[in-house]
Amino acid sequence: MITKNSRGKSFIAIGAISILTLGVTAALAQKPPVRRGPPGLSTMDKSDRTMSNQSQKLRPHRAPPIATALDKIPVGKLKLPAGFKAEIWSHGHVNGRTMVWGSKGTMFMGSRRIGRVYAVVDKGDRREVKTIATGLTHPNGLAFRNGSLYVFAIHKVFRYDSIEDKLDNPGEPVDLTQAFNLPPEIHHNWKYVDFGPDGKLYVQVGANCNICEFNPGIRGHIRRYNADGSGMQIVARGIRNTVGFAWHPVTGELWFTDNGRDWAGNDGPQDELNRVPRNQEGANFGFPYCHANGIPDRDIVRPNPCAGVIMPAALTGPHAAGLGIKFYTGDMFPREYRNVAFIARHGSWNRENKFGYDVVTAKVQPDGTALIQPFMTGLLDENTNAFFGRPAYVLQMPDGSLLVSDEQNSATYRISYSGPK
Amino acid sequence: MRHLTQIRWRLACGLVAAAICAAPTLAEDTPLSKRIKDCAPCHGPDGNSRTATIPSLAGQPKFFILDQLIFIREGVRPVEAMAPFVKTLKEDEIVALAEHYAALPPKSSDENVDPALVVRGAALALRLRCASCHLPSLVGQEQIPRLAKQRIDYMNEVMKAYRDGRRKGGDSIMAATVFGISDADILALAHYAASR
Numbered sequence: 001m002i003t004k005n006s007r008g009k010s011f012i013a014i015g016a017i018s019i020l021t022l023g024v025t026a027a028l029a030q031k032p033p034v035r036r037g038p039p040g041l042s043t044m045d046k047s048d049r050t051m052s053n054q055s056q057k058l059r060p061h062r063a064p065p066i067a068t069a070l071d072k073i074p075v076g077k078l079k080l081p082a083g084f085k086a087e088i089w090s091h092g093h094v095n096g097r098t099m100v101w102g103s104k105g106t107m108f109m110g111s112r113r114i115g116r117v118y119a120v121v122d123k124g125d126r127r128e129v130k131t132i133a134t135g136l137t138h139p140n141g142l143a144f145r146n147g148s149l150y151v152f153a154i155h156k157v158f159r160y161d162s163i164e165d166k167l168d169n170p171g172e173p174v175d176l177t178q179a180f181n182l183p184p185e186i187h188h189n190w191k192y193v194d195f196g197p198d199g200k201l202y203v204q205v206g207a208n209c210n211i212c213e214f215n216p217g218i219r220g221h222i223r224r225y226n227a228d229g230s231g232m233q234i235v236a237r238g239i240r241n242t243v244g245f246a247w248h249p250v251t252g253e254l255w256f257t258d259n260g261r262d263w264a265g266n267d268g269p270q271d272e273l274n275r276v277p278r279n280q281e282g283a284n285f286g287f288p289y290c291h292a293n294g295i296p297d298r299d300i301v302r303p304n305p306c307a308g309v310i311m312p313a314a315l316t317g318p319h320a321a322g323l324g325i326k327f328y329t330g331d332m333f334p335r336e337y338r339n340v341a342f343i344a345r346h347g348s349w350n351r352e353n354k355f356g357y358d359v360v361t362a363k364v365q366p367d368g369t370a371l372i373q374p375f376m377t378g379l380l381d382e383n384t385n386a387f388f389g390r391p392a393y394v395l396q397m398p399d400g401s402l403l404v405s406d407e408q409n410s411a412t413y414r415i416s417y418s419g420p421k
Numbered sequence: 422m423r424h425l426t427q428i429r430w431r432l433a434c435g436l437v438a439a440a441i442c443a444a445p446t447l448a449e450d451t452p453l454s455k456r457i458k459d460c461a462p463c464h465g466p467d468g469n470s471r472t473a474t475i476p477s478l479a480g481q482p483k484f485f486i487l488d489q490l491i492f493i494r495e496g497v498r499p500v501e502a503m504a505p506f507v508k509t510l511k512e513d514e515i516v517a518l519a520e521h522y523a524a525l526p527p528k529s530s531d532e533n534v535d536p537a538l539v540v541r542g543a544a545l546a547l548r549l550r551c552a553s554c555h556l557p558s559l560v561g562q563e564q565i566p567r568l569a570k571q572r573i574d575y576m577n578e579v580m581k582a583y584r585d586g587r588r589k590g591g592d593s594i595m596a597a598t599v600f601g602i603s604d605a606d607i608l609a610l611a612h613y614a615a616s617r
Contacts, residue, residue, distance in 0.1 A: 059554040060594050062484055062564035065491040066512055113590065115497035135496035137589070185586060187593035210597055 057352040058263075063390070065114050067092045067410035074388040075413055079378040083334075083419020086376070089403060090127040091411040093118040098192065098324070099395040099405055099412070100142045100149075104164040107395070108132075108149055109405065110142040112190055117142070117151055119167045120412075132163070132170045140243065141191025143201060145227060152191035152203065155182035157229065179229025183208075183218055192243040197252050200224040200231075204256075206241040211261045211288050211299055220287055222256065236276045238285040238309065244324040244393070248364065249339050253278055255313070255362075257322035257343060260291055262350040269295045271320050272312035273343065273362055273370055283310050313362075314370040319348035320356035324393030330400025333417045339364065342375065344391035344404060354380055357387045359394065359404055376404060376415065453517050459506045460518075468525040469570075476575045480527030485566045487519035498590030527570040534573070534616045542613025545606055549598060551614075559617040564592075569617035576611040 070091055078086040096109035096118055109118040117133040133139065133151065141152030149160040151173070157180045158173035180203070183189065188206030196202050205219045214220050221237040222245065235254065245256035254276040260269045269291035276283060289297055289305035292315055296305040316322045324344040328337045340361045347357035359376035379389040390408040397403055401416040450458070460478075464470050468479030478486060492498040494507045494515070510518075546552070554565050561567035568576060581604065582588040583595040599607065 056553060056556060056562075059562075059565065060592070062488070064484075065488055066516075113492065113497060113592070115492075115495055115590075137497065187596050209600065 055352060057385075058350050060349045061347075061387075061390075061408075063095050063113070063407055064410075065094055067094050068408075073406075073409050073411045074379065075411075077378040077388055078376055078413065080376055080415065084415055084417050086404075086413045086415050089412045089414035090120045090129060091409075093120065093129045094410045095407050096410060096412070097392040097405055097407050098140050098142050099393050099403060100144045100194075101395070102144050102149065102164045103147060105398075106164050106167065107403075108142050108144065108163075110140045110151070111407075112138045112140055115139060115153075117149075119163075121167065130167050132160070132167060133158075138186065138190035141193035141203070143193045143195055145195050145201075150176075150193065150201070150227075152180075152182075152193050154186055154189050154191070155180070155184040157182070176229050180225065181229075181232075188241040189219075190243065192245065194245065195227075196224065196254070197247050198224075199227075201227050202235065202245065202254070204239070204242050204245070206239070206243075207287060210263060211297060213288060213300060222254070233281075235281050236274070236283055236285060238287045238290075239274075240287040242274075244322065244343070246325045246327055246341065248275075249327050249329050251278065255325060255327075255341060257316065257325050258285065258287075258312075259321055260319070261288075261297070262319070264298065266318065266351050266353065268292060268318045270315040270318050271322050273314040273316050273322065273325075273341075273372070274310065275313040275368060275370075277310070277368065280310070284308055285310055285312075313364075313368060314372050316343065316345065316360070316372060317355055319351040321346035321348060322356075322360075323391075324395075324405075325362075326394045326396055328396060328402070330396055330402075332400030333402075334419075334421050337361070341370070342394045342402060343372075344394050346390050346392055346407070347380065347387055353382070354385050354387055356380070357390060359391050376413075379406075452514065453521065456506075456510070456514060456518060457521065463502065464522075467528070468522045469528040469530075470572055470575075471531055474572070474575050474578055476579075477527060477530070477571055478522040479525035480560070480570070481522060481567050482561045482563055482565065483519045483523040484563045485561060486522050487515055488564050490515045490518065492590045527567065529570050530572045530615055532573045532615070535612050538609045538612035539616045540613075541606075542609035542611070545602075545610055546613055549602075549610075551598075551610075554594075554598075555614075559614050568614035571615055573608075573611045573615045576614055577608050580607045580610065 073088055073091060075086055075088050080086060093109050095111045095114045098110040100108050105122060107120040115134060115136045116131050117139050119130045119132050121128045136153040139151050139153040143150040147162050149163045151158045157176040159176055160170050160173045163170055183205060185208040187208045189208055193201060193203045202222060202224045204222045207214055207220045216237050220239055222235045223232055224235050225232050239258050241259040242256045245254055247254055256274050258272040258274060260271045274285055286309040288300050289302055290309045293311050294306045322343045322345050325341050327339055327341050340363050343360050343362055345356035345358050348355045357380040358374060361373050361375045362370040364370050380387050389406040391404050392407040393405045395403040401414050404413045463472060463475050464478050468477060470477045493500050493503055494510055555561055555568055559569040580599050583591060584599045
């Protein structure tokens, strides 16, 4: 490890003195040069790129911006517990990710680079896909309230009123960008948003780097607003990149997924599933100093990095990229799934042996932690290190079945249960 | 697509007078060749640009060209100069264009490569792990572009745009990669990459 580092000289010297003093000495010896970055980016991104070799198995994957043909959608590969089955529910919504219901039964989908928002209309035996907005920058954040669709595209915020009555001609939305006053940087800033049980609109802002220090009042947190963009409050901080959260149906507590840092090895630090304990709003979840269940960062070193940090309710795997989370409240699935969270894991890129590409359940334990178990698998072939799809978000249907969006194949799968209960 | 067009042409030749067939250019424009004529003044007739800050397309990975054309058409990567040419592009035409340019041999740029900058750029590229994504030969793969033989002035400009948050519709992973490095370092990287 020490010799691999190309800040070589100081590390070799330290190695000769003593491993024990490494932390402190390293901090002194490698005082970083002041870096000039783009506006809004921290000047302290100390991500140590040389700790990884030039492995070509650590590169990001392509999300094909052309929809997979219906007969090539890998629904046949999906594996589920006994009694469950999966079918294609909708397809052709290129790179569709986030999903929300309108009050009249329209399913709206957000996306990232393709910049589109879709409306999926159920026609009984088939689904019709309409593109209601294009040319937006990562419009991943969608929420629906009182007939209006809210679209968050990085810092831009649009509200489409009475949208379900005019899907073919949505017209100009109300522009709420100024009221929300969100930071405009793109990296890790594609939005996830949702209305909480308190009627407030919850919005996340990611850290716009892999690993860096940042102003915690501006980014690295979940905040909430009144629906008009007023009354901003920070709800949880020390978060690297969450793009999925949900409220427990019984306790009302906020749970969120968070993606751990990259370029620090194959095995982690692992991604997190976090719970914001009741009466601890504003609590700190550790980033960038403390990762996973108490691992100090090795690039940004400071004393007691994990002091006061709330540990995750569960670890969700190295580079697994848990995105969407929803608690199950339906009647269709067996009783044991009541109030269990489903989490879509998009799958790793910065890991030599791929990991994730599935949907897991998180069963909340009496002590507030959660137990992670596989639910929908089959999209990753570990023997050939190949993947066939990337689950992004989950959504419960009115009949209690579960929709899973597959960004890679521009499709959704409907998972239903017909076994004994 | 390109091969198919040629094969069809040869078949047609068998049926008509040899004099016409001997003509060096196609007697009739196919929809694809018409599109390619649109692109040639800027990107070069053989896909190798000789115009400052316009990228070469020859030998780019098919998926890189395909994806970028879709992003440019959608307006998420705005390229004003190209707008009139891409608006009406259909998906199968985009695939055909991507296959066409991916199959063309890349030629070195007509710019002067500075050997001292190449050496400096090579060291930087190693430290910043460009090869993890762009491959050690920098020929790119899938959605990740070829840098080898690309124009220096274009790469220099585009890396600064990524760093300064000016590249719209880009993959923000590149912004993270060139984060905080100096203009001089970016120029060295561009010389090194072009020299490969």
